[in-house]
Amino acid sequence: MIPDIESLDIAHLASGDTLAIQVYKFQGATSGKKAYLQANLHGAELSGNAVIYQLIQFLCDLDSSQLQGEIWLVPTCNPLATNQRSHHYASGRYNPYTGIDWNRIFWDYETERQSPDQISLAEFAHAQVNQTSQQLETHFSQLLNDCFQENVKTETKASGLPFEERYRYRLQSLCLDANYVLDLHSSTNQSIDYLYCFQGREHSAKYFLLNTAILLDTYDGDAFDEAFLKPWLSLETELAKLGRPLQFEREAWTLELGSGMQINPDSVYRGVRGIKNYLVSKGMLDLNRFPLIQTASRTVQFFPKSKAQKYYAKQGGMLQSRVLLGTWVTSGQLLYQLLVFNRDRELPQLVDIHTEDSGLVYDLSSNASVNQGEYILEILTHPQ
Ligand SMILES: [Zn+2]
Known part of the structure; x- marks a missing residue:
């Protein structure tokens, strides 16, 4: 497969340079679900770039008949953070201009309702509860997209937008219609390999073949994975209250692959293996020997974030x-x-x-x- 490669401007700088990110888009022979992967949102967290590089090489060698749906990959998704230095150290966890954590800036439907006629998820659930699950998914996707586009429009106003808001709309526009969002991080310090898992999605965690998961029993919605999945989880909750329990095929994962400022080969290996295994398990990729035999017996130890x-x-x-x-x-x-x-x-x-x-x-x-x-x-x- 040969990917479409799209460059997307994110900021014009005082020097006259333009910062951009680059999206590698692989389209399967048959249509299907969409997976979105990005790496290096925090500047010191590098392993995910090596993971994405290996995945791009791997996908290039596949036949398009082996992919159902599409996979979009964005390495070095935050150039400002990646290039930031204090002496020899990469300190790109916070925007140096505002002090804000780069992974606490994202747009969440519920917390950033702008217009008074934007309906709540409870209202939406009530109005749509008797629709089929496919209709619910389509209508809600449309609602999110409409609201998102309304917000994006504000960047054309004379008053402009703060950098973080412009930037978040660029990144989120790439994954708003995805089924699976994988945000590849590492520790800013030194860490084992683990992942963050949302409540209700524990059954899919084992596909990544990592031993440890932090269960998001508490979150506020402004991290990248949270902003993507929270509206869907909230809608599931509202529908369940109305006697209509269902689960949408939407998942978001933050993989934490090793230590900051390093590319640990073991962490990269585990990241690549886990992502391939996940995408096969979700029916997007068709690969020999996958899902790996150990998937069925894998036990993931979950730890609540609050503890x-x-x-x-x-x-x-x-x-x-x-x-x-x-x-x-x-x-x-x-x-x-x-x-x-x-x-x-x-x-x-x-x-x-x-x-x-x-x-x-x-x-x-x-x-x-x-x-x-x-x-x-x-x-x-x-x-x-
Ligand atoms: Zn991070």
Whole structure:
């Protein structure tokens, strides 16, 4: 297959340069569902670019008869963030102009209702409850699209739009009609490979063949995956209240592939394998040996997001003897030591910090030097 390659301008700069993103569009021989993948929304999170590169190579070698529907891929989807540096470090998690997290900017139908005649999801569900599931899906898709286009129009006004809003409309316009949205991240620090899973979509998590998932038992809708899926989940909830339980073929996943500022080959391998396996399991790709035999027996350990526990430095110092990434710790176990200096004419001290709760150490700060209150590590607790 040869992809259509489309370049999409996202910002004209003071220097006269134009920032753009590039979309690789693979169209199968038969029509069907749409999958949208992007990588590097946060500037330091690089592994997804290597995953997308391998997927592009792989799809180029396939015959179009092996793809039903279409797959769109966008590597380096946030050039401003990717190119941002502080000394040798890529610090592109926040827009330096506004301080806002690049993954907390997205348009959500429910929270950003602009016109008073935009109906609520409860009203929509009530009006459409007796339609077929196909009609419901078509009508709701149309509603979302109409509302989205109304918002996009505002960028032509003389008053303009803040950069983040223009940018989010560019990205979201690419996936609004998708069935599956895969946003490829890594930790800003050091992390294991895992994914974020929405409640009600747990059954599909195993297709990615990762061991660990954070279950989004709480979210507000402004992250990329949330903004895409939240309206559909909310509609499902409203329909269920009216005695019409159903699930739309819409899913969103954020894959977290290893550590920031690095491309770890194991993380890339797992990302590529999992995405192929997912797309085959969803009936979009037809590949030999897929879905992989281990899919059926794969158990994913789910941890509620609300129970993840961050540890912050209780005083300033230098970290040492910290537990390794991926360690299962029990309550009261030594987590790390803090080498603490002072200006009180006292000897330096070594302070032991123990765990409050048992769980999986899944993310570590990269910097061993911490001021009081700075992040040290995070533990996933309460496996389900
Ligand atoms: Zn990220």
